Amino acid sequence: MKKRILTGDRPTGQLHLGHYVGSLKNRIEMQHSHEQFVMIADAQALTDNYDHPEKIRSNIFEVMLDYLAVGIDPSKSTIFIQSQIPQLFELTFYFLNMVTYNRLKHNPTVKMEMQQKGMEETVTAGFMIYPVSQAADIALFGGEVIPVGADQMPIIEQTNEIVRRFNSVYHTDVLKEAQPLLSLCPRLPGADGKAKMSKSLGNALTLSASFKEIEEVVKKMYTDPAHLRVEDPGRVEGNVVFTYLDAFDPDLNRVKELKDHYQRGGLGDMTLKRHLMQVLENCVAPFRENRERLKQNPQMVLDLLQEGTSRAKKEGQRKLEEIKDAMRINYRLDHFSTMR
């Protein structure tokens, strides 16, 4: 039996190279060894974008294009839209009875995000309870393995707390605890060296970046500000060009040679950057071409999304029945004895 994975993204924009290195690459491999559910988390994205539904709506399609372009295979992975699974809302409602309000207030991820977004006094109830909605996502799809970054560990902890509470309240073992799968690769920095990568900051490359965009972003990339003359030795640590080469250049020996040369002196930033441009172009070109081709047939893309969503809905319904059986609230109005 293959283990079940639940993973996904909020559709708030096109995916970028950071997503590729941090999760997409992993999913392309895991879809062979695992039963993979990939959720486009539009309902969750609405909790802090409720006033921009059109942004979320149009990015569902963009994210689906990205998935298909990089090689997430809809015959191996079930790709679906969160809001189209009504069972998730129902399970969230029942899970809200399994967690105290005090506990939600002290969720470290939520606290940090509230601070970052300056929403401390005005935080909506929807945003406060989103960890419960995530627990429902994981539980409904029986996610056994959840790929996460270190900052998302509290999500798994919260989920497993709810799972244990549920199983104890209803004397059942219908829900299973989830295991986090910590991402091994460090988070890819923006081209300017900042941790946050975003298209609007001009420090990110989407998965369909043109060679011209690659050139522009790499040209401005942060290297070693003390490395002024070609013949001077340069620093590799904190040099974003090398961070990207580590992540994208398939020829590890060549990267090692370049590092040695740079540290000795005699390797100019522009020569190095030209190399990175070509490495990135080699990575992105097939995605760009796939994406272009898929865009020619949007209906086929939506059909694949609908197929995955139908499959997920069926699975969600099956699991919700099981869960409601365990809660003894699965009334069958056609059968009186089940109402007693």
Next chain:
Amino acid sequence: MKKRILTGDRPTGQLHLGHYVGSLKNRIEMQHSHEQFVMIADAQALTDNYDHPEKIRSNIFEVMLDYLAVGIDPSKSTIFIQSQIPQLFELTFYFLNMVTYNRLKHNPTVKMEMQQKGMEETVTAGFMIYPVSQAADIALFGGEVIPVGADQMPIIEQTNEIVRRFNSVYHTDVLKEAQPLLSLCPRLPGADGKAKMSKSLGNALTLSASFKEIEEVVKKMYTDPAHLRVEDPGRVEGNVVFTYLDAFDPDLNRVKELKDHYQRGGLGDMTLKRHLMQVLENCVAPFRENRERLKQNPQMVLDLLQEGTSRAKKEGQRKLEEIKDAMRINYRLDHFSTMR
């Protein structure tokens, strides 16, 4: 066009005479002049009974028996089970984005109930957000008129706040504000004079009480503790027997005469109580008989419940589509242009 009413009960026990005077009587009349939806609020009842699902489940049937027995007519009123309407959970989820957590914390009804139930530190998220779930109930069924007691006014205020916020965020008028319909009759006290009436306190009569039960409860009924000898004058104010006669005796002149006689002196408590017993028996006997007859055919009762629930589900789906259209999140995966 008849105005739409939404009303209902939490299925936590059989209904009693307090329910009859406070709401059921009203519903029997309103079902002719209004389009009435009567909700058996099991999902809401689970927010503070989540660990006793069997209590909620079995009382759905009891409450339905009560409704039919007193004369709520399923061909005029749509009687349905809340948890069977998945659209309610979905709308609750989206409504949670329309209200701040701070606002929920300060809801007077919730605050009072939290104090009464001693759940201040341990209050669940489910209980905290139940006013949002009520707002979804009202909005999904387009409730224009909501019968409430004075202590429930904050529910209508919270609902209308959410409705206004929703309409303003999504530039729509798809949701309408609800009007409270304040109950004119004061709350019926328990037989012991206490405000809270409950079967477990032995101070309430269910709608199917036997004459023996009526006798027992009325015998212990609180009158005027200073009225020791028949010939002494007695007090009418605060005398529960008279409160019940005001509520149940159809012959108003006779009640007036009894009050005068009691105040003059010469009317004994037992004579008075015998009269009330007969008045209550006249009221309850047809309910008791109807209920007994209905219980012989439980499948018919469930069928009526299923019919109403199907009708409500259809109405809920229609309204949810309208609401999601207004939110611009009503994706049609079979039509690409709607995804842009």
